[in-house]
Amino acid sequence: MSSSPLDHLTQLLAKLPGLGPRSARRAVLDLLKRREAVMLPLIESLRDVAVQVQSCPLCGNWDVVSPCSICRDEKRDETILCVVEDVADLWALERSRAFKGRYHVLGGTLSALDGIRPADLKIDKLVARVSNGGIQEVILALGATVEGQTTAHYVAERLARTGVSITRLAHGLPVGGELDYLDDGTLTAALRARQKAE
């Protein structure tokens, strides 16, 4: 029978995204079985992260150094700023290795439903950062959702008077995507933004 410390650990693990009560129980049993190989290193690693990792005061990324290693990296182009909803999106873009500028993490999207207003996101900070000069292009890399696009419109409006060039990610076929699996919205966007075949 699961006694108190095991129950407590199960409840905490069940709070993580992607884990429910059932998978949390399986995770606890797995941790007990692999005490030396997983449980003890996990405790150590969590402690390291809790102590060392902080939010970058400039862009909002998580890192062990402050400002973060991206904001510090002088090889990166500081004239291009990529605005993302979340650190997860920043990491996804970094994995693609397609962007070599700086980032700005908003911390979410505007949402009337969830009561998230402009003041709840780092929009003022973004406007201040762009107004300070040195930035020529702001890429709004926000999700192609209603909330993402609402936020993009709002941010673009707020940045309009800075005179900086504002762009957004292209919509279209995902690489490897088949037409008959795509939704109408994506197909329409891909058709409208069609390009000359090379």
Add this chain to the structure above:
Amino acid sequence: MSSSPLDHLTQLLAKLPGLGPRSARRAVLDLLKRREAVMLPLIESLRDVAVQVQSCPLCGNWDVVSPCSICRDEKRDETILCVVEDVADLWALERSRAFKGRYHVLGGTLSALDGIRPADLKIDKLVARVSNGGIQEVILALGATVEGQTTAHYVAERLARTGVSITRLAHGLPVGGELDYLDDGTLTAALRARQKAE
């Protein structure tokens, strides 16, 4: 960009059952965001479990006391022993509150494919435990899989000379199950084991 301690934590979390690299990344970001509410309590809880929880030398259950609280509980019927593959199965039976005897965790199932032989499971220990006397019935609560049933046959054979009564869980319709969603094997088993309507 994810720097070394974050990568390390992501890799460790990705080793847990039910989490892959993608969900582990989401879990790490969630932990960072909910540092006080989840990350710090999780470190504490993992440490408690690592220090306090041990495997019961009698039945193989995990508990903070040794022998475990089930083996200690004098209200439980020590003449009935329920043999399970794993502690997860023991916990599932406990949640059902349908069994009030003692347990014996084998630690897995026989599997030619995975090279798991009788010596790798706690079968000798089970035979010794039953031979010591005092047990009248052994319930083989093993999975209705090829490996589970192979193991059940083997264990039943090993226990035959002890003269104890050996039973297994009934096969049939799961409660709430609809006939046309059931596999043929279960339907056949349910038909063969049909009982008088009350």
